[in-house]
Amino acid sequence: MKLRITNGRVIDPASQLDGQHDILISGGNIVAITEHHDDFTADQTIDASGLIVCPGLVDLSVRLREPGQEHTATIDSETRAAVAGGITSLAIPPDTDPVIDTPAVIELIEDRAKKAGRAMVHTIGALTQDLKGEFLAEMAALKAAGSVGMSNSLSPIKNSIIQRRAMEYAATLDLTVFINAFDPWLQDKGCVHEGTVSTRLGLQGIPETAETIAVSRDLLLIEQTGVRAHFHNISTARAVKMIQDAQSRGLAVTADVSAHHLHLCEHDLGNYDSQSHVLPPLRSIRDREQLQQGLRDGILTAVSSNHQPLDADAKLGPFSETTAGISGLETLLPLTMKLVDDDEISLNQAIACLTHQPADILGIEAGRLTIGGQADICIFNPNAQNECQPNNFISAGKNSPFAGWLFNSEVSHTLFAGNIVFEK
Amino acid sequence: MSSNQLTDSGQLRHFLTIEGLKQPLLTEIMDRAEQFSGITNRQVKKVPLLRGKTIFNLFFENSTRTRTTFELAAKRLSADVINLNINTSATSKGESLLDTLHNLEAMHSDMFVVRHSQSGAAEFIAQHVAPHVSVINAGDGCHAHPTQAMLDMFTIRRHKQHFPDLRVAIVGDILHSRVARSQIQALSTLGVGEIRVIGPKTILPADTQTLGVHVYHDMAAGLEGVDVVIMLRLQHERMQGALLPSAREYYDCFGLTDEKLKLAKPDAIVMHPGPINRGVEIASTVADGPQSVILEQVTHGIAIRMAVMSMTLGAQSEQQEVQA
Numbered sequence: 237m238k239l240r241i242t243n244g245r246v247i248d249p250a251s252q253l254d255g256q257h258d259i260l261i262s263g264g265n266i267v268a269i270t271e272h273h274d275d276f277t278a279d280q281t282i283d284a285s286g287l288i289v290c291p292g293l294v295d296l297s298v299r300l301r302e303p304g305q306e307h308t309a310t311i312d313s314e315t316r317a318a319v320a321g322g323i324t325s326l327a328i329p330p331d332t333d334p335v336i337d338t339p340a341v342i343e344l345i346e347d348r349a350k351k352a353g354r355a356m357v358h359t360i361g362a363l364t365q366d367l368k369g370e371f372l373a374e375m376a377a378l379k380a381a382g383s384v385g386m387s388n389s390l391s392p393i394k395n396s397i398i399q400r401r402a403m404e405y406a407a408t409l410d411l412t413v414f415i416n417a418f419d420p421w422l423q424d425k426g427c428v429h430e431g432t433v434s435t436r437l438g439l440q441g442i443p444e445t446a447e448t449i450a451v452s453r454d455l456l457l458i459e460q461t462g463v464r465a466h467f468h469n470i471s472t473a474r475a476v477k478m479i480q481d482a483q484s485r486g487l488a489v490t491a492d493v494s495a496h497h498l499h500l501c502e503h504d505l506g507n508y509d510s511q512s513h514v515l516p517p518l519r520s521i522r523d524r525e526q527l528q529q530g531l532r533d534g535i536l537t538a539v540s541s542n543h544q545p546l547d548a549d550a551k552l553g554p555f556s557e558t559t560a561g562i563s564g565l566e567t568l569l570p571l572t573m574k575l576v577d578d579d580e581i582s583l584n585q586a587i588a589c590l591t592h593q594p595a596d597i598l599g600i601e602a603g604r605l606t607i608g609g610q611a612d613i614c615i616f617n618p619n620a621q622n623e624c625q626p627n628n629f630i631s632a633g634k635n636s637p638f639a640g641w642l643f644n645s646e647v648s649h650t651l652f653a654g655n656i657v658f659e660k
Numbered sequence: 661m662s663s664n665q666l667t668d669s670g671q672l673r674h675f676l677t678i679e680g681l682k683q684p685l686l687t688e689i690m691d692r693a694e695q696f697s698g699i700t701n702r703q704v705k706k707v708p709l710l711r712g713k714t715i716f717n718l719f720f721e722n723s724t725r726t727r728t729t730f731e732l733a734a735k736r737l738s739a740d741v742i743n744l745n746i747n748t749s750a751t752s753k754g755e756s757l758l759d760t761l762h763n764l765e766a767m768h769s770d771m772f773v774v775r776h777s778q779s780g781a782a783e784f785i786a787q788h789v790a791p792h793v794s795v796i797n798a799g800d801g802c803h804a805h806p807t808q809a810m811l812d813m814f815t816i817r818r819h820k821q822h823f824p825d826l827r828v829a830i831v832g833d834i835l836h837s838r839v840a841r842s843q844i845q846a847l848s849t850l851g852v853g854e855i856r857v858i859g860p861k862t863i864l865p866a867d868t869q870t871l872g873v874h875v876y877h878d879m880a881a882g883l884e885g886v887d888v889v890i891m892l893r894l895q896h897e898r899m900q901g902a903l904l905p906s907a908r909e910y911y912d913c914f915g916l917t918d919e920k921l922k923l924a925k926p927d928a929i930v931m932h933p934g935p936i937n938r939g940v941e942i943a944s945t946v947a948d949g950p951q952s953v954i955l956e957q958v959t960h961g962i963a964i965r966m967a968v969m970s971m972t973l974g975a976q977s978e979q980q981e982v983q984a
Contacts, residue, residue: 435865436679438779438802438841443866508780553757554778554801 237279238262239654242272244284244615248291249588250604259289261611264654269605282656284615287648290587292324292355292612293569294594294603296414296492296540297468299561300357301632303344304333309545309632311348314565315355317631319650319658321541321566322614324355325595325602329414330362331389337362337373339381346382354657356612358384358598360414363402369393372402375409384598385466387414390515392450394420400457407463412599414466415454417475418516422446427556429517433502439556442517444472451475455482458489466597467491469542471516473526480535490597492538493527495571496562500524500637510551510558511637514542528580531589538594539586541568545633563633567624569616570643577644613651620646664786671975674786674795675968677804678845686849690814692967693960699736700962709970710739713770717743718760719798720776725934725958726798726808730773733965739771757781758788765790770973772796779803779838794972796965802836808933809842811964813850815957816888819929823850829882829924830856830873831914832892832941833863839933840892841871848872858882859914862903879914883923890931891916894941907940917943921951929953 239261246257246269253269260268260276268276298318301309318326328345330336336345342359349357361378363386365371375386386406393399406413423446428434430441451467455478458465470476470491482489500518512518530536544561551558569590576586595603602612622643626636650658665674665681672685699705715734719727727743734741746760764772771794774782779801786795799805820826828847834840834857847855855873857864868875876882883889898904916930930942930952938944947954 430866432867432870435867435870436841438800438804438838441866508783554776554781554784556778556780556801 237654238277239651240276240278240281241284241289241613241615242281244287244289246289246605247584247587248605249584250291250592253605254584259605259611259613261651261654264611266605266607266609266611268607282615282649286619287615287617289613289615291591291603291605292614292650292652293322293590294598294600295323295326295543295565295568296538296594296597298326298328298541298543298565299545300328301545302332302348303341308547311345311357312352313630313632314543314545315349315352315357317565317629319354319652320630320647322569322616322647322650323541323565324612324614324650324652325358325600326355327358327360327384327598329360329387329389331367331391335362335366336360336383337365337367337378339377342378342381342383354652356602356652358382358600360385360387362386363388363406363413364393364398367391369395369398372405375405375411379409379411384600385412385414387416390416392416392418392420396453396457399454400461403457403461403463403465407461412464412466412597414468416468417447417450417454419446419449422449425556427513427517427560428505429502429519431502431520433505437505437508444474444519447472447516448474448478451478455479455487455489458482458487459485464488469494469497469516469540470527470530470536471497471519471523473523476526476530476535480530480533483535490538491536492540492594492597493531493536494542495539495564495568496542496637497524497527498531498539498575499571504637508555509637510553510555511562511635511639513551513555513558513560514562515560528575531575531585532581537589538597539568539572539589540594541565543631545631546635548634551635561635562637563626563629563631563635565631566629567636567638567643569614569647570622570624570645571638573618573645574643611651611654614647615649616645616647618645620644622646667975672968672972673975675806675972676782676786676795676797678806678809678842678849679804681849683849683851686810686813686846689810689964689967689971690817692971693814693963696736696966697960697963700959705736706738707736708738710734710737710973713739713973714768715739715741715771715773715969716764716769717741717773718764718775719743719745720774720781721799723775723798725961726775729958729961730798730965733962733969736962737966737970739969757785761785761789765793769793771969773798775799777801796968796972799838801838802841803838804842805838806842807961807965807968808839809846810968811957811960812843812890812931812933813846814960814964815931815953816929818956818960819953820887823847823852826852826888827854827886828852828856828888828890829858829886830890830892831858831879831882831916833894833898834859834868834892835863835865836895836898837892843890844871844873856882856886860904863898879920880923883920886924887928888931889916889921889924889928891942893933893935894937911940915939915941915943916946918945918949921946931957934958
């Protein structure tokens, strides 16, 4: 099928493209980005007047719940939600059930994703077998099967010698190590940021040091082992500073922040609102400001959804008994664009943080508009005026603290490999 | 602050936390309790205010004193009372907690008195009960124990004249104490001159001063010149997890002895929400001494709970009449 996207404002931060162009697509690939005057005859034309046309978004941390928790969500349901949010490439952490520590699990996931056929699902393999932090996973086999990196996900490796060797082994294979940094002892059973709100509500707090001590240890090990590493979901101002220092020392370290941490803080817990129960916890106003600053300064180079779909019961109970997590696929773009509306970051920065920058972290081709490259494209209206209604999410997880928020950005079309996989 | 414990006209619909309640309402509770405490001394200790009402005491966590005083309070108001001690392990999921509640609602209950080990549980239950049911928080996790705080205020008022002139010290495990949080809010709302908390850093919450208190780590300095000393119970499990080295060292540093009590004003009163650990946080001679009002607190608990129950159920029926 031949497709023309016309009259849109095409923005591709990777090639510093920003202007009124037509995108011509044939055979699933972009064949030209041109002025309107050409002799391309399209089977279908998308009129993108007033809309922004950018590369399909890339999300670094998405839980699809399959395999293991198909009663909550599936690869089919969540890739549907992803493309409704303009996301065409996503990476899933290894904490599925079974864990992504064998090529068979990768094959299963890729097979299901291919059947769904809407978005590219990349796997991050387990650093250690069954994420137990005891024995190294067969990283070479996982890499050969398609893993874009290795992680121990939400089960931090407590034993520092195992962490060091896992990094060394990953470095040997030129694999990126993805880290969710927290000290399990300091985090303990905490469920909110340790500060004025935890004190007032009588909830067990998670101190800032739960994150900074883990980041600090891992930065030193990264320096020692020379591994390339990425920190997921940084939540504290201090960790941003530590990562900045490491980057200026020349370490191959990147970091992302979740969209909700850029907008919410501990006070948004209100009166035990379980929808705001998330890990790492929503932190202080100052932390939130510094996360935005880190994005502006290019220390944090990606915004992720940290999508965790949950069923309704998981959020129904006294706060600390509810499950942490936010269904974020469908709010990733509007929340990031809200920072542009609020003059916190530029439009170019916002799109870069959602496209080629996360793609570069994963080491994948996506996130850019390349002639001859696969046509993964997101088209959105930046002036839509929409009220966020989680109950209308396409994701199986309706768990979001953003109900009632007014968003200006709304995805109108998503193309994956030249096919329209979502249309408003 | 609870969003839904007041009716549109500012009456108590539920009683979940002191936070957000205004001074006149706290005074009204104490005035009402004052009226009820007269009844307690009569031969027939009953009034028919809540005749025909059904009150469930839902205790997801063990308690003797609190449950008993709630039961007595309800019976003196002529309500029917049903006590349920619910094993928390059977209801560790929110879903079954709600199922339990909805089943009890179906038995036409009018009020739930709830104690639960998780902070925010009473608020959660209040958000999900049928509109005709009132919820009274009898202690939720480390968050709030508002009737205890009110009976403490009532006790202070019986002994001291004017709240703004008072200096009050709360000693011990503030971090895990729902009683302390509610007391601090009540004392602040009633305009107490100075609230002090005294304890080692391990059992004080982060940013304690944001609660509106002065923090002391030295017992002698903290007790200097205070009018009221409130001792908190130290749970034995605090020795685990390295919060404290030993009960002996705690008693040496933070236990209230006759000697330390001399640093407070000569007419200072000593309070404790109970149950007391003699020789851990308080010396027997102090607990049983002339300045102790600990048993009075227990007695006042009945009147305060009668006041709160009658006020919430009264507001509840008013609200329903307005809506009908």
